[in-house]
Amino acid sequence: RQPSNRTPANYQHPKQGQSVPPHLLRKRDGLLPIRKALPIWPQAATIKAALKKNNILVLTGETGSGKSTQVPQFLMNEPWCTKCIAITQPRRVAAISLARRVAEEMGSFMGSQSPAAKVGYSVRFDNATGPNTKIKFLTEGMLLQEMLRDPIMSQYSAVVVDEVHERSVNVDLILGFLRNLVSGVENEGNKKRTHPLKVVVMSATADVESLVAFFEDRQASPTQGQTADKPAAQREGALARDEMTKEAEASRVATCFVEGRQYPVKTIYLPQPTQDWVESALKIMFQIHYKEPLPGDILVFLTGQDTIEGLEKLVNDYAEGMDKDVPKLLALPLFAALPQHAQQRIFQPTPFRTRKVILATNIAETSVTVPGVRFVIDCGKSKIKQFRNRLGLESLLVKPISKSAAIQRKGRAGREAAGQCYRLYTEDGYKTMEERTTPEILRCDLSQAILTMKARGVNDVLNFPFLDRPPREALEKALLQLLHLQALTDTGAISDQGLKIAKFPLTPTLGRVLVEAAKPERDCLLDAIDIISALSVENVFLNLVTEERKEEAEEARRELYRREGDHLTLLVTVQRYAEEETNRKLWCEKHFVSHRAMQNVMNIRKQLQQQCMQLKLLAKDDAQDQSAPSEARSQAILACMLRGFISNTARMMPDGSYKTLIGNQTVAIHPSSVLFGRKVEAIVFNEFVFTGKAWARGVSAVQLDWVSEVVEAIM
Numbered sequence: 122r123q124p125s126n127r128t129p130a131n132y133q134h135p136k137q138g139q140s141v142p143p144h145l146l147r148k149r150d151g152l153l154p155i156r157k158a159l160p161i162w163p164q165a166a167t168i169k170a171a172l173k174k175n176n177i178l179v180l181t182g183e184t185g186s187g188k189s190t191q192v193p194q195f196l197m198n199e200p201w202c203t204k205c206i207a208i209t210q211p212r213r214v215a216a217i218s219l220a221r222r223v224a225e226e227m228g229s230f231m232g233s234q235s236p237a238a239k240v241g242y243s244v245r246f247d248n249a250t251g252p253n254t255k256i257k258f259l260t261e262g263m264l265l266q267e268m269l270r271d272p273i274m275s276q277y278s279a280v281v282v283d284e285v286h287e288r289s290v291n292v293d294l295i296l297g298f299l300r301n302l303v304s305g306v307e308n309e310g311n312k313k314r315t316h317p318l319k320v321v322v323m324s325a326t327a328d329v330e331s332l333v334a335f336f337e338d339r340q341a342s343p344t345q346g347q348t349a350d351k352p353a354a355q356r357e358g359a360l361a362r363d364e365m366t367k368e369a370e371a372s373r374v375a376t377c378f379v380e381g382r383q384y385p386v387k388t389i390y391l392p393q394p395t396q397d398w399v400e401s402a403l404k405i406m407f408q409i410h411y412k413e414p415l416p417g418d419i420l421v422f423l424t425g426q427d428t429i430e431g432l433e434k435l436v437n438d439y440a441e442g443m444d445k446d447v448p449k450l451l452a453l454p455l456f457a458a459l460p461q462h463a464q465q466r467i468f469q470p471t472p473f474r475t476r477k478v479i480l481a482t483n484i485a486e487t488s489v490t491v492p493g494v495r496f497v498i499d500c501g502k503s504k505i506k507q508f509r510n511r512l513g514l515e516s517l518l519v520k521p522i523s524k525s526a527a528i529q530r531k532g533r534a535g536r537e538a539a540g541q542c543y544r545l546y547t548e549d550g551y552k553t554m555e556e557r558t559t560p561e562i563l564r565c566d567l568s569q570a571i572l573t574m575k576a577r578g579v580n581d582v583l584n585f586p587f588l589d590r591p592p593r594e595a596l597e598k599a600l601l602q603l604l605h606l607q608a609l610t611d612t613g614a615i616s617d618q619g620l621k622i623a624k625f626p627l628t629p630t631l632g633r634v635l636v637e638a639a640k641p642e643r644d645c646l647l648d649a650i651d652i653i654s655a656l657s658v659e660n661v662f663l664n665l666v667t668e669e670r671k672e673e674a675e676e677a678r679r680e681l682y683r684r685e686g687d688h689l690t691l692l693v694t695v696q697r698y699a700e701e702e703t704n705r706k707l708w709c710e711k712h713f714v715s716h717r718a719m720q721n722v723m724n725i726r727k728q729l730q731q732q733c734m735q736l737k738l739l740a741k742d743d744a745q746d747q748s749a750p751s752e753a754r755s756q757a758i759l760a761c762m763l764r765g766f767i768s769n770t771a772r773m774m775p776d777g778s779y780k781t782l783i784g785n786q787t788v789a790i791h792p793s794s795v796l797f798g799r800k801v802e803a804i805v806f807n808e809f810v811f812t813g814k815a816w817a818r819g820v821s822a823v824q825l826d827w828v829s830e831v832v833e834a835i836m
């Protein structure tokens with residue numbers, strides 16, 4: 122394990138056995154009354170008793186009632202809890218900020234080697250855990266990776282699955298694996314746990330009934346796990362025959378409900394629907410600011426990083442022009458890819474005579490509780506992943522949210538006092554929203570999920586215990602996709618290559634690119650890592666609003682542009698940035714590149730390099746030496762891209778349009794591409810974007826015969 126440097130810079134690590142410095146203890150003691158006032162506090166004894174008797178607890182409670190921060194602390198000293206407690210989060214921001222908070226509440230260090238470092242976190246491309254970590258926050262993806270390495274989860278006494286109501290694909294997989302694990306269905310290599318694993322399933326809104334039924338189904342036949350289809354009466358009969366051994370009793374599912382505190386929130390709708398909700402948001406924000414007294418921060422729900430950054434700039438520009446006697450307005454972005462220090466700013470107290478405006482994605486819906494908010498502005502939309510079975514493509518679409526999400530968003534305004542929620546849609550618009558958000562597993566590409574299942578030894582994916590069974594068509598599409606990537610063999614078993622791909626915290630497509638790039642005949646792994654790092658953040662190039670600025674940016678970026686397309690342009694950008702030693706921020710400004718995004722890119726790049734070393738795809742010395750790619754290497758890089766993105770290839774038609782080779786869908790090169798307006802015989806691209814028509818974004822030119830060759834090989 123790496124020693125961590127996550128503690129503050131002015132901090133002296135106590136040596137082994139030395140006690141915690143007094144200021145941490147003071148902080149801890151100061152937070153105790155706040156913890157005691159949380160709605161969950163009086164339920165500590167109930168929760169402990171439930172888990173003493175049972176192995177599974179379904180705990181529901183409103184956002185902010187203290188589930189994520191308190192439950193692990195309640196459990197950590199229980200006699201059965203001799204090892205670590207894992208708490209999963211759908212997002213890295215939440216995992217990190219919760220770990221920090223819990224460390225503060227316990228007067229503990231974070232993730233260091235010190236015996237006093239009881240709290241840590243593990244998120245993709247960032248690990249802050251130490252040998253004494255007792256409470257570990259991790260993203261769902263990281264827990265799944267750990268489950269692949271250690272199927273019986275031997276380092277944990279308990280797993281707390283948080284935010285289950287979000288119903289990400291990963292949560293559904295985790296629940297399925299845990300169900301099999303606690304019921305003894307999965308017993309890989311005949312290894313058995315010495316103590317039962319305790320499982321806590323937590324959610325803000327979830328349907329308790331279905332979760333309980335999901336976990337209890339197995340009771341009819343605790344060893345087989347094939348009971349899902351048996352009628353209830355038969356299951357009960359089987360249960361009676363089992364004579365309810367002590368173990369069976371412990372595996373009953375306990376439930377607990379924590380009532381939250383909520384002040385009234387007034388809802389204000391737009392009288393007319395609007396297309397331009399960014400402008401509406403801006404207008405309402407300033408209205409609130411001029412009209413409403415302090416304190417009272419504003420939380421704005423937007424769709425993604427680009428809209429957030431655009432609005433952040435507008436707010437700052439307008440705020441600069443405000444009279445001196447008007448309080449200040451402080452815009453703070455909050456989205457998943459935001460670097461840590463920027464995330465922490467939302468938890469800091471609002472400065473004197475200032476109003477905070479937090480510009481967030483749906484991350485602030487239930488995952489992160491932002492203090493001080495009295496006003497919510499809800500654009501009524503969110504970006505969701507949607508898989509189109511017919512086309513075999515997944516894309517990010519901006520879609521209306523569900524009523525239950527709208528209610529959650531509104532609730533954020535009434536946590537500390539009565540509040541107001543401005544909905545940037547009409548009341549009729551609200552009425553047409555779906556009741557609930559469709560679980561991700563029913564609408565997204567399942568290839569990563571299935572690869573994970575296969576890597577965990579689940580061969581019959583069609584009969585896996587899913588909380589909601591995905592359509593058969595989607596499962597088959599995903600299997601086919603994995604076959605195309607050669608992650609599965611012809612018989613559907615996982616291939617050696619597939620096992621490698623599953624070990625990367627990347628989509629199978631990107632994992633496949635890396636595995637290809639590591640082959641001696643390609644020899645371009647470092648370049649592929651650079652490109653994939655850049656693809657893993659939302660926007661490397663700043664999104665510019667005015668035509669004039671766009672032209673300026675074009676000019677400044679020209680030296681980075683490569684005629685082969687966007688992938689090599691990204692590569693050049695990453696390499697130049699990395700070489701820039703004096704002032705990277707200035708370099709970014711000069712080239713209209715997002716410094717924030719590039720900091721993330723560098724971090725991801727380092728982690729991917731390390732991971733490739735661990736998988737023995739890369740030798741340590743290699744990572745130091747990287748030259749600008751020659752013509753031949755550029756071609757090798759694109760060939761690797763092609764190997765992963767084979768579904769995202771298109772050829773030019775006689776009329777100059779492009780049609781995908783698989784699926785025969787018409788696409789156009791997105792205006793953000795360096796290839797926009799150029800005509801090339803074939804393209805490979807990262808993603809489809811649908812705005813009015815189908816666009817290919819992140820595009821490179823490739824030779825048609827290469828594409829045909831790869832397509833033919835897999836068809």
Ligand code: ADP
Pocket residue numbers: 159182183184185186187188189190191218219221222468487490491492
């Ligand atoms: P739940 O899981 O029920 O939504 P949490 O345990 O996340 O509740 O939050 C309980 C309280 O702790 C909330 O009032 C929240 O504002 C506060 N809190 C959580 N994380 C942080 C943090 N990083 N900094 C400051 N306060 C926090």
